[in-house]
Structure formats: C-alpha cells, structure tokens
Amino acid sequence: MIMGLTGGIASGKSTVSAIFVDKGARLVDADVIAREVMLPESPVLAAAVQEFGEEILQPDGTLNRARLGAIVFHDPDARQKLNELTHPAIRREIKNRMYALEQEVPQQLVIVDIPLLYESRLDNLFQEIIVVYVPRELQLDRLMERNTLTMEQAEGRLSAQMDIEQKRSKATYVIDNSGNLDNTRQQVAALWDRLGLS
Numbered sequence: 490m491i492m493g494l495t496g497g498i499a500s501g502k503s504t505v506s507a508i509f510v511d512k513g514a515r516l517v518d519a520d521v522i523a524r525e526v527m528l529p530e531s532p533v534l535a536a537a538v539q540e541f542g543e544e545i546l547q548p549d550g551t552l553n554r555a556r557l558g559a560i561v562f563h564d565p566d567a568r569q570k571l572n573e574l575t576h577p578a579i580r581r582e583i584k585n586r587m588y589a590l591e592q593e594v595p596q597q598l599v600i601v602d603i604p605l606l607y608e609s610r611l612d613n614l615f616q617e618i619i620v621v622y623v624p625r626e627l628q629l630d631r632l633m634e635r636n637t638l639t640m641e642q643a644e645g646r647l648s649a650q651m652d653i654e655q656k657r658s659k660a661t662y663v664i665d666n667s668g669n670l671d672n673t674r675q676q677v678a679a680l681w682d683r684l685g686l687s
C-alpha cells in the first residue's frame with residue numbers, strides 16, 4: 490500500500506512521517522532526495538551553478554542552501570528555473586524508490602512525503618493522499634521559529650506554495666497538527682487502525 494503525504498512548509502510532514510515510521514511504515518522523503526540530486530559532482534548541481542553562478546557554492550564545493558534559498562524564495566522566475574533543473578531527477582528517484590519498497594514488502598505501508606505533491610501534479614501517482622494541516626498563522630509561527638526567519642521571509646516561502654486550505658480540501662485524509670504531539674500521534678494511530686494496519 491502506497492500513500493502520498495504532503496502539507497505546507499513547516500506544517501509537520503516530517504513529524505507525522507516519523508510517527509508513521511515508528512509504527513512500521515517505510516518512508517520515501519522527497520526533501521532527502523532533493524538534497525541527494527544536488528550533491529557535489531552531480532549534473533543537477535552543475536546545471537544550477539551554470540544558471541545561478543558560483544555564489545551558490547560553499548568553498549568546499551557543496552551547495553550553499555541558504556544562498557540559493559534566498560534567491561529562489563523571492564523570485565518566482567528563478568524558482569521556476571530551479572524547479573525545471575531539479576524536479577525531473579527528483580521525480581524519477583521518488584518513483585524508483587516507492588515502487589522498489591512496495592515490492593520488497595507488499596503488505597507494508599509506504600509513505601511518500603512530497604512537499605510539492607500538488608504543485609508538481611504528482612497527485613495522480615497516488616490513490617490516497619494524507620495532508621498534514623495547521624492553520625496558516627501557526628504555520629508561519631513554526632516556520633519563523635524553526636528557521637529563524639522574519640515574518641516577511643516566512644511569508645515569501647509560504648507564497649511559493651499552494652495555500653494550505655486548498656491542499657486540505659483535496660486530501661483523502663487530514664492530520665490536524667495544530668495540537669500537541671500526543672494529539673497528532675492519536676490521529677495517526679486512528680488512521681492506522683482505519684486502514685486495517687493494526
């Protein structure tokens with residue numbers, strides 16, 4: 490069984506994915522894959538340097554994520570360019586890993602955590618999609634705190650994504666992560682039971 494999992498930036502996707510993994514699910518994490526396709530020596534990083542310049546590299550040749558983030562989260566054209574360079578490789582790797590995991594243990598749940606699942610039109614890969622939801626104000630608060638961003642920087646990142654209310658309305662299942670972690674764990678446990686996984 491494969492399920493897509495998404496939400497807004499800092500809505501709690503990694504937190505909820507980790508709870509699923511604790512319960513015995515397998516995980517494919519698009520953010521991890523996105524980092525792997527931009528490792529030194531990768532063709533994707535070389536193409537990004539050609540587009541955005543050497544300034545996006547650290548002295549040791551690894552990607553300066555803060556520098557590239559500062560460029561693309563403020564400039565929709567730059568972001569689109571980065572998406573064009575990175576997304577085909579990310580998409581390919583997501584599909585490879587999720588189908589490989591499904592074959593390994595067919596009865597085990599595979600959670601595929603993709604922040605831009607709807608924006609990149611990957612929803613058609615999944616029959617069922619979980620959206621991790623928090624109201625926009627809480628999303629901004631948690632993002633500012635986790636990444637030490639100003640309100641303006643945090644809003645810039647939110648505006649790079651589909652509104653979280655719209656994602657919620659498209660979901661098969663919603664996990665509301667606006668309460669404490671225990672409350673979120675209970676919702677995951679209830680969904681686990683509902684899916685007949687206990």
Ligand SMILES: CC(C)(COP(=O)(O)OP(=O)(O)OC[C@H]1O[C@@H](n2cnc3c(N)ncnc32)[C@H](O)[C@@H]1O)[C@@H](O)C(=O)NCCC(=O)NCCS
Nearest residue numbers: 497498519520523554557558561572575579604605649650
């Ligand atoms: C711009 C980069 C270097 C910033 O790195 P940074 O370490 O600051 O953030 P990180 O990668 O941990 O992403 C944090 C969150 O930002 C959001 N985000 C990332 N990239 C994008 C994007 N292109 N558009 C909208 N939101 C994005 C996602 O919600 C993600 O979970 C990095 O996010 C990146 O390479 N993005 C392009 C690849 C991509 O689209 N990744 C998103 C998941 S597939």
Ligand SMILES: Nc1ncnc2c1ncn2[C@@H]1O[C@H](COP(=O)(O)OP(=O)(O)OP(=O)(O)O)[C@@H](O)[C@H]1O
Nearest residue numbers: 497498499500501502503504631635666668669670
């Ligand atoms: N129920 C909760 N109560 C309080 N804080 C929480 C809760 N869930 C998550 N957080 C905190 O909110 C922040 C965002 O959570 P998390 O990193 O899981 O979100 P994410 O959706 O995976 O983020 P991203 O889109 O950047 O990958 C983190 O600092 C996390 O510790």
